[in-house]
Amino acid sequence: MTEHSYSSRIAWTGNRGDGTRSYRGYDRTWDIITPGKPIISCSNDPLLGGDPTLPNPEDLLLSALAACHMLWYLHYASSDGLVVTAYQDSPIGIGETAPSGAGRFLKAILKPHIVVAVGSDLAAADAIHGRIHAVCFLARSVNFPISCEATYATA
Numbered sequence: 001m002t003e004h005s006y007s008s009r010i011a012w013t014g015n016r017g018d019g020t021r022s023y024r025g026y027d028r029t030w031d032i033i034t035p036g037k038p039i040i041s042c043s044n045d046p047l048l049g050g051d052p053t054l055p056n057p058e059d060l061l062l063s064a065l066a067a068c069h070m071l072w073y074l075h076y077a078s079s080d081g082l083v084v085t086a087y088q089d090s091p092i093g094i095g096e097t098a099p100s101g102a103g104r105f106l107k108a109i110l111k112p113h114i115v116v117a118v119g120s121d122l123a124a125a126d127a128i129h130g131r132i133h134a135v136c137f138l139a140r141s142v143n144f145p146i147s148c149e150a151t152y153a154t155a
Contacts, residue, residue, distance in 0.1 A: 009033045013041070029054065047097075058093060062108060065146060066091040068138040069110055069129075076128045083117035085155055110148045118154045125152060 014027030028044030029051060044050030045058055055063075066089040077084045089112040097103040116125055129148045133139040139146050 007034075024049075027051075058095065058105075061105070061142075062091050062093040065108055065136075065138050065142070066110055066112075068136045069132055069146075069148070070112065072132045072136050073112070073114070073128055076131060077116075077125070080124065080128065082120055082125055082128070084114055085117065086113075086115035088113050105142070105144045107144050108142075108146045110146065110150075112148070112150045113153070114150060115153045115155050120154060122152050126150060 010030050010032055012030045014029040016026055018025050020026050028049055030042055032040040032042060041054055042060070043052075043054035043056055045056045046052040050056055070087055070089060074084060074087065076082075089110055091111060092109045094106045094109070095103055096106055114125065116122070129150060132148075133146065
């Protein structure tokens with residue numbers, strides 16, 4: 001095994017002047033700052049008073065899971081000789097919130113739509129998904145089930 005690390009910096013941007021003096025007196029916004037990369041402005045879940053126009057932690061986790069799955073899918077497709085010409089995903093995360101306010105994901109459903117070359121074996125294309133969770137860094141790191149409901153087109 002080889003150990004490696006990742007780093008990021010978050011900076012709260014929601015101080016309206018009085019900090020957290022009152023619960024409604026500050027914004028739940030921050031920036032993700034990774035050296036040499038674009039800054040990503042974020043907010044809390046709109047259900048908790050966040051800005052609905054900005055990504056929240058739940059959006060970011062769901063998107064990261066889908067992106068990791070996609071990258072492994074493209075890798076396996078290339079290795080298997082399957083030509084993929086387009087890939088998009090509209091994943092859905094299902095969560096719950098306890099009366100105490102504690103929340104968690106119950107499951108994630110990936111819904112990739114994949115365009116493959118005409119004449120491709122769609123059963124083989126679909127079988128790739130079953131191999132991914134054994135290697136995907138993020139799928140192996142979360143404690144909730146992730147399923148995949150892929151659709152295909154040829155071009």
